[in-house]
Amino acid sequence: MRSILRLIGALLILLLVALLINTFRLTSHQLTNVPPATPIEVPDSAIQHLAGAIRIPTVSFTDYALTDTTQFDKFLTYVRATFPLVHRRLKHETFNQYGLLYEWQGKNPALKPILLMGHYDVVPVIQGTQRMWKRPPFDGLIEGGYLYGRGTLDDKMSVMGLLESVEYLLHTNFQPERTILLAFGQDEETLGKRGAQTIAAALKQRGVSVEYVLDEGGIIKTDGVSGLNKRVALIGITEKGYLSLEVTAIGKGGHSSMPPVQTSIGMVAEAVSKLEHNPFPARLDGGVDRLLDYVASEVSFGQRVALANRWLFGPLIEHQMSQTKSANASIRTTTAPTIFRAGAKDNVLPIDATATINFRLLPGDTVEGVIERVKQVIDNDSIQVNILGKGNDPSIVSDPGSPSFLKIHQTIKSVFPDVVVAPYVMLGATDSKYYSALTSSIYRFSPIPLNDAETQGIHGTNERIGVNDYQNMIRFYVALIKNSQQ
Template sequence: MKKLLTLLAVIILGVLSLTIVRTWLHQADSQDQLPEQSAAATAELDSAQLDIEAISQRLSEAIQIKTISYSREHKPGPEFNEFISWLKLNYAEVFAQLELTVLNDYTLLLRWEGQSTNSPVLLSAHYDVVPVIPGTAKLWQQPPFSGHVDSTHIWGRGALDDKSAVIALLEATSLMLKQGISPKRTVYLAFTHDEEIGSEKGSKAIAEYLQTNNIKLAWSLDEGSFVLSDMIDGMPMPVASINVAEKGYLNIELSVQGEGGHSSVPPKQTAIGVLSQAVSRVQNAPMEGGLEGVSAEMFDVLSRYMPFRQRFFFANRWLFNSALEKQMSEISFANAMLRTTTAPTMISGGVKENVLPIYTSANINFRLHPRDSVENVVDHVEKVIDDPRVKIQSKEAQEASPVASTQSEGFKLLANASRENFGDVIVTPSITVGGTDSKYYQLVAKDSFRFNPMVIGKEDISGFHGNNERISIENMRLAVLFYARLIQSLEP
């Protein structure tokens, strides 16, 4: 017995020693976040020529033009033509020197001829915006389409999503043209008009145009995540989250047909009761998740900067993986990285308080992790509900995107430009949980990335599709320099 206890103690001591050593080794190398030296010689960009006051004013004017996407059935208003005319007037040199193709009247594709014949890259942003929720304009500190500029910020709908990127891309291009700097590889600049309603006329048309002309992109860059400041607990510096994949989406409608009648003589279960039970079953049986693929790579990077206690668990996933995944599943952000999410979003049924409903329906929205497909999510829902009284119908669906390589040229250039531009940042791959124009660019690009070169904090999040959307003046300066540095860094 004594020998057994001694052996057990040795094993425990050995495991403890191993976990501590692994934790000690699981930390960031200070060299990891330094910018790499590019092999391509680049002309020196004179950033002193950047007139940030003028840039802020131009973004302000862009915000004031109400390019609102209401719905897929709603046609673009005259403001969309006004915005295009405004762009051509304010960036006359860009439109004079780059080749312009207009698709479906409102989406602009500019081609900037490079010095080599290697595969081009595409940099994209959208200029349509979501409406301001009726009755909420009074909650804004500044009127939502005023484009108000104060000493630190530009305010208004589109300041973050996504007119700031449109303006930053054009400002970077204009700055380079004025200084006689041209890209070593052909660059396409895409400005789409319907991203907020599905991109059916915008980025889809761009992808079809490129396919028709046999143009294959080396990689594309579109909106996505940002440089996150104080957004992830335990990080000692901002995190440049370069998204290498995009979740898919699926809407499933559940419906139940009832017999109707008076509420005084109800059946054992009403149509609403059957439907509620089905919704509850689906919500309480989430899709399987796991810390693998992009999610594992992201947390492997982030955890190296965490305090010892948190780092201990990530460094020893072989021992704590199950407990770690369970704990992460309780945190909304982390859970979205681990699995396909389930969100009941709409329910309807009944016309009067004393009338049994004949028909009830509910919508459940799924955001598909790259490991899942539309088909297996539908199969999962059918098995979980297991009730012939519930009709299950798949509505709008989009598979999750392919995962871009973090070892690719595109990712390395984006990481390098981030480190040069933002200084001490942690660069990590991640997943875009919403939808972007990249769902079509991925059809013509070897790799598609999603990243906005701007620093945001917790106070900025509510501005996305919400109230008090704004962007800092400093962010506009950083975004212009990022895009210029990125274009300059392209290898011939």
């Protein structure tokens, strides 16, 4: 018995030693001694220019016939007048009338271009919510150090900020070594097929290959991420896939006074319940592992031990992350019932019932694999499962160790020296997915500090941006263009 206890004790000591060795071997991924970006004075006109853009309601609708294209014409006229040097010195062209592509020719054709992008269409303000806005959503009012309006965060800030940056650099007679491409879509909020997809296809046809792409995406999370109470600059290195399925049951219908044992509504409700109670398994290998690598050296010692030894503490980390919506969504393919259609009268049994269920696919999962698992979980041959639209697989996971990522990391540190930089999984979709044929280095980052509550303004009420934050955004883009010249 004593020998068994000694053996157990020895094994525990070996385990403890292994845990500590792994923990102390952790190295920080944070760049240090990064010189601050060259100070630039952003003129007051910059925020006024963005305010003017907000006053043009470039709302895009899934049904293109509902889109007021006169507002998009106004926007194009506005940017031409607002940024005269950009339109005089850069080659620019349009795609499907409103998609914009600018080319700032570099001096060294041997260097691949970089592509900086955004979109200037916005989502509608939900009917009846206008009264909930502190300031009207399309008035572009500046009060208390903030500019209010739809598009201040998603995503006119990027479009206008990039144009401001290039206009500034042109004023200083800066000439890039590397060609700079600016691509601005007009329909990102409705899948981006007229804008980004068309622009990307044209560049591919021309044989263009780029060093990296930077689109909207991660923010500077001022209230940190799980386990790290510091400002964290989150750079999206991948984005989840998208799939919507219709789950349909067909019954016999009839009078509600003589219902069958299970109605079509009951069958669909049961199917939805099964899917909700059998979520996709959590995984730490779909991109969130890179986030954990970057924050591991910045957390408390106990958390560091766990993150350095995920082979042992993986299930505990998964459980902890599953306690919040955003962290849970970053470690699994999510299941979200969004629409239910059935019945027309309270005393008539509907013949058919259909639920629409939306899935956001974690890298490593596929559209085909999700459909197969859904059928297995439902396990009812009377239920039809049909794909809605096409769906798309998750994007590639771009390398956070690439020179391009390091340039973005360096630039963030030069403008926001106190932040922790970390790669992460984008939960939503962006236009950047269309550019995967041009490069394997696609990153998603918006240099704006926001806390959890402030992010609710994206697509929500009281969307706003800090005046100082927008100025720093312009400083970031200026520094990034300069830093990307080698």
